[in-house]
Amino acid sequence: MSDESVGESIETRIAATRSELERTLDAIEDKLDVPKRVGKLTARAQASFEQNPVPWKVGAIAAAIVIGGIVAWAIFSDD
Numbered sequence: 251m252s253d254e255s256v257g258e259s260i261e262t263r264i265a266a267t268r269s270e271l272e273r274t275l276d277a278i279e280d281k282l283d284v285p286k287r288v289g290k291l292t293a294r295a296q297a298s299f300e301q302n303p304v305p306w307k308v309g310a311i312a313a314a315i316v317i318g319g320i321v322a323w324a325i326f327s328d329d
Contacts, residue, residue: 299306
């Protein structure tokens with residue numbers, strides 16, 4: 251192998267490594283971007299509610315009943 255082909259081979263490997271590192275850093279940044287993830291979650295929840303609000307309403311009512319029960323238990327318990 252000539253010095254020129256070895257140099258090209260090294261440059262090709264360096265370029266591939268840089269590309270892989272860039273993809274890895276982009277993936278890490280995407281996972282750690284909390285506002286972006288919250289925005290996606292909010293959009294999914296909103297779309298789910300618009301498509302079928304019944305489970306959301308049932309869940310809200312159930313949560314209210316549980317919270318009301320806990321408050322009543324705390325007030326009326328003999329402790």
